[in-house]
Amino acid sequence: MKFRLRSLALQFRREEVTLPFHNVTYFWGQMGAGKSSIAKMIDYCLGGNVELSPAMQSEFVGARLEVELNNAVLSIERERDADNVLASWGTGDDAHQLIIPSRRAGGEVLPGTEVENLSDLVFYLSGLKPPRVRKSKKKADSDIERLSLRDLLWYCYLDQDEIDSSFFYLQRGADTFKQLKSRDVLRYVIGFHDERVAEIEAELDRVRGERLGIAATMESLRNALKQVGIETELEIGRRREELVYRAEVIGRNVLQMRASQGQQSTTAHAADELRSTAITLSEQLADNEQAQFEVRQKAEQDKRHLHELETLAVKFKRSLSARAVLGGVKFEACPRCTQLLPDRDTHLCHVCGQVDDIEIVAGAEEAIIDKDLKARTSELRDVITRHDAALETLTRERSAIAVRKNVIERERNEAMAEYDSAFLSNVISLERERAAVLQEVEGLASLERFPRLLDLQAQLLGQAYEREALLRVSWKEAKAAAEEDDTNLDLLKGYFLEYLLRAKVPGISATDEVEIPKTDFFPIIRGNDAQDETETSFTTLSSGGKKTLFKCCFAIAIHRLAVQLEAPLLEMLIIDSPMKNISERENREQFDSFYDMIYELSVGELSQTQIILIDKEFAPPPAGSGIDIISRHMKPNDPENPPLIPYYRGN
Numbered sequence: 001m002k003f004r005l006r007s008l009a010l011q012f013r014r015e016e017v018t019l020p021f022h023n024v025t026y027f028w029g030q031m032g033a034g035k036s037s038i039a040k041m042i043d044y045c046l047g048g049n050v051e052l053s054p055a056m057q058s059e060f061v062g063a064r065l066e067v068e069l070n071n072a073v074l075s076i077e078r079e080r081d082a083d084n085v086l087a088s089w090g091t092g093d094d095a096h097q098l099i100i101p102s103r104r105a106g107g108e109v110l111p112g113t114e115v116e117n118l119s120d121l122v123f124y125l126s127g128l129k130p131p132r133v134r135k136s137k138k139k140a141d142s143d144i145e146r147l148s149l150r151d152l153l154w155y156c157y158l159d160q161d162e163i164d165s166s167f168f169y170l171q172r173g174a175d176t177f178k179q180l181k182s183r184d185v186l187r188y189v190i191g192f193h194d195e196r197v198a199e200i201e202a203e204l205d206r207v208r209g210e211r212l213g214i215a216a217t218m219e220s221l222r223n224a225l226k227q228v229g230i231e232t233e234l235e236i237g238r239r240r241e242e243l244v245y246r247a248e249v250i251g252r253n254v255l256q257m258r259a260s261q262g263q264q265s266t267t268a269h270a271a272d273e274l275r276s277t278a279i280t281l282s283e284q285l286a287d288n289e290q291a292q293f294e295v296r297q298k299a300e301q302d303k304r305h306l307h308e309l310e311t312l313a314v315k316f317k318r319s320l321s322a323r324a325v326l327g328g329v330k331f332e333a334c335p336r337c338t339q340l341l342p343d344r345d346t347h348l349c350h351v352c353g354q355v356d357d358i359e360i361v362a363g364a365e366e367a368i369i370d371k372d373l374k375a376r377t378s379e380l381r382d383v384i385t386r387h388d389a390a391l392e393t394l395t396r397e398r399s400a401i402a403v404r405k406n407v408i409e410r411e412r413n414e415a416m417a418e419y420d421s422a423f424l425s426n427v428i429s430l431e432r433e434r435a436a437v438l439q440e441v442e443g444l445a446s447l448e449r450f451p452r453l454l455d456l457q458a459q460l461l462g463q464a465y466e467r468e469a470l471l472r473v474s475w476k477e478a479k480a481a482a483e484e485d486d487t488n489l490d491l492l493k494g495y496f497l498e499y500l501l502r503a504k505v506p507g508i509s510a511t512d513e514v515e516i517p518k519t520d521f522f523p524i525i526r527g528n529d530a531q532d533e534t535e536t537s538f539t540t541l542s543s544g545g546k547k548t549l550f551k552c553c554f555a556i557a558i559h560r561l562a563v564q565l566e567a568p569l570l571e572m573l574i575i576d577s578p579m580k581n582i583s584e585r586e587n588r589e590q591f592d593s594f595y596d597m598i599y600e601l602s603v604g605e606l607s608q609t610q611i612i613l614i615d616k617e618f619a620p621p622p623a624g625s626g627i628d629i630i631s632r633h634m635k636p637n638d639p640e641n642p643p644l645i646p647y648y649r650g651n
Contacts, residue, residue: 001126001568004610006066006073008042012059014647023628024602024611028618033634034644035614036160039576041065042612043157045076045085047102047118047150055648070126076118078102085118089125103150119149128568131188147188151181152570155189155558160576160614164547167538168554170522179520186521189558189567190488200475207471211464218457243437250434281405288398292391299387306380313373407436488565489516495557496523504593505549507536523554544581549594552578556597560605574612584617595619599627 005021019038027035037056044050045065052060062079077086083104088097098121100109105116115121123130130146154168169178186192331351333340344350493514500508511528525536541547552575562569584591595613599621602611621627633641637649 001128001570002068002070002608003122003126003570003572004068005042005572005612006068008038008045008066009064010041010644011061011063012645012647013061014059017644017646019632020630021610021612022630023607024599024613024621024630026613026615026618026629026631027634028613028615028631029634029641029643030636031616032636032643035634036576037644039157039159039574039612039614042574043153043159045078046153047085048153055643055645055650058650059645059648067122069122070128072125074122074125087118087121103148117148119146122149126568131184131568147181147184149570151185154178154182155185155555156570156572157574158552158555158576158578160580163551163575163577163580164544167522167551170520171537171539172522183521186558189562189565189569190492191565191567192518200471200478204468204471204475207464207468211461211468214457214461214464218454218461221454221457247434247437250437254431254434278405278408281401281408284401285398285405288394288401292394292398295387295390295394299384299391302380302384302387306377306384309373309377309380313370313377316369488561489518491564492516492557492561493523495560496554497525499553499556499560499597500525500550502593502597503549503553504590505546505553506543506590507546512536545579545587545590548578548580548582549590552594556601556606559609560601563605563608571609572612573606573609574614576614577616578613579615579617591617591619596622599625602629603627 007018007020009016009018027038029035034053034055037053040048040050041063042065045063060080062077062082064075064077067074067076072089075088077088078084083102084099085102086097087100088095090096098110100115100121101117103117103119105120108114108116110121110124113120113124115124120130130148166174169175169182174182331341334351341350344353348355493516496516497508497510497512497514501510508525509527512525513528515524515526516522523537526532527534538547538550541550555573555575559569559571559573561567563571578594579591582590596619598611598613602609603625618631618633620631621629634643635641636643639646
């Protein structure tokens with residue numbers, strides 16, 4: 001993946017400093033000159049977080065990085081403490097400028113491109129799609145997320161602060177999130193994460209999104225039906241039939257009243273009938289509240305019983321464990337006052353003197369008791385669930401009764417206020433009741449399609465589950481097939497050992513063997529002697545100097561493999577202080593060997609990889625090597641070899 005730095009411009013309070021980059025760029029000199037700040041500013045422009053040195057805290061304003069990609073030259077400007085960057089590319093009519101998040105994605109910012117942050121833009125201008133990996137390696141339905149530019153930079157920027165303390169987050173105890181991401185990068189470079197796997201993962205992510213959408217729709221439909229107290233089409237039909245029959249009965253009563261008007265007078269007023277109905281509804285409300293109270297009491301009792309059982313189960317297991325631990329202990333002195341214990345009969349406890357008749361529960365009995373406890377707690381949870389469902393039903397019934405009672409009370413008040421003739425008041429009351437019933441029938445008719453929609457969504461959900469299961473099987477097969485070929489991993493092992501030998505890392509020999517497990521990719525070096533069980537890894541190296549060389553050689557091996565496989569790893573390698581813990585005078589052989597290897601690779605296998613070196617001493621390339629190199633000697637307070645901030649005279 002072409003990624004060549006052209007220049008870095010740093011804006012300070014009093015002037016702007018521009019640093020050009022060649023195929024090999026070498027910054028060296030005294031500490032405090034700002035050498036490491038150059039690498040940190042490159043990383044800052046690419047979305048990194050930075051802890052500014054005192055000089056940078058005082059003078060730094062902003063930075064601009066110019067990068068050559070496959071399809072464009074990208075300029076990235078980031079002001080101090082800014083979360084966004086100003087990205088510019090193209091010329092003339094094709095010139096573009098865009099303010100874009102440096103790291104956090106917040107939605108598409110370049111329409112039709114899926115570009116949400118700086119990392120996406122770099123991939124887009126490189127003509128590549130960001131690799132997608134599963135967020136959780138344990139959960140089958142985990143989200144799929146992108147590998148970002150920041151993840152790839154772990155193998156392209158060896159930071160001075162971590163060069164001897166972290167092995168690309170692969171070692172045991174590293175941050176879990178970064179550890180998994182680092183492994184994903186290696187799978188991506190080695191080829192374990194191939195196109196087929198990526199396609200299936202993308203389709204799996206799409207189908208999973210559909211399934212979650214269908215499930216959400218079904219939940220909304222269920223809630224809508226539950227709010228009206230109906231959950232199935234059969235219940236709607238039965239309720240509708242009841243209401244239609246009730247409307248017919250009311251209609252017949254009205255006709256009978258009108259037919260008998262001339263024969264006999266109606267003495268019962270509608271207000272009296274409504275009062276009677278209101279009293280009945282009040283009684284129903286009271287009964288409902290009493291029922292809710294009783295159900296709540298029973299639920300609380302069952303919950304307390306469940307908690308007691310769970311507590312007893314814990315205590316039982318603890319007592320068994322304590323009995324198992326202390327059962328074989330022979331106390332010679334009191335564990336409290338340390339005085340010698342008297343002799344006791346064999347059937348008595350040697351400590352307290354009481355009859356030792358407590359039987360130790362056998363393993364089979366313990367399993368039976370544990371099984372009974374689980375069965376009982378499961379039954380109680382089921383009963384509690386039924387109590388909750390009953391409470392929900394009673395609550396809905398109470399709401400319906402309360403609404404009905406309010407309507408009756410309002411009609412009764414209206415009837416009392418108007419106080420028409422008994423006949424007229426009764427007819428009006430019945431007509432109102434019939435109209436309300438017919439209105440409820442119409443409302444139920446609009447709800448009848450909801451259960452059918454629910455059934456349809458259930459079918460779609462089943463189909464989505466089936467497609468997801470088939471895709472998961474295909475994904476596992478494709479992933480296994482991709483990881484079955486160890487050729488690329490063997491190449492990485494060979495390159496790593498080769499560069500360790502070329503750098504003359506002490507303790508490494510040509511007969512050693514490199515192991516890189518597929519599970520964690522943490523390299524281990526063993527001798528070829530079967531009886532020799534010693535192993536060399538980043539964590540077992542006691543020397544900080546060895547750790548820096550060990551890590552540098554692995555990064556170089558990764559870049560060498562990426563070149564051979566044409567893997568989309570950034571063609572850039574920044575190494576900050578490879579001799580951080582190494583004396584150039586006491587370890588001259590390692591110093592010269594490491595830099596000779598770098599120079600040979602820069603005109604050989606890594607000729608397309610831009611290398612930026614930062615160190616305290618300069619190792620010149622061999623005369624006549626033709627290496628495209630620029631070096632800058634940096635000293636504080638030295639106009640001839642100016643520091644990063646030329647005018648700064650602080651400490």
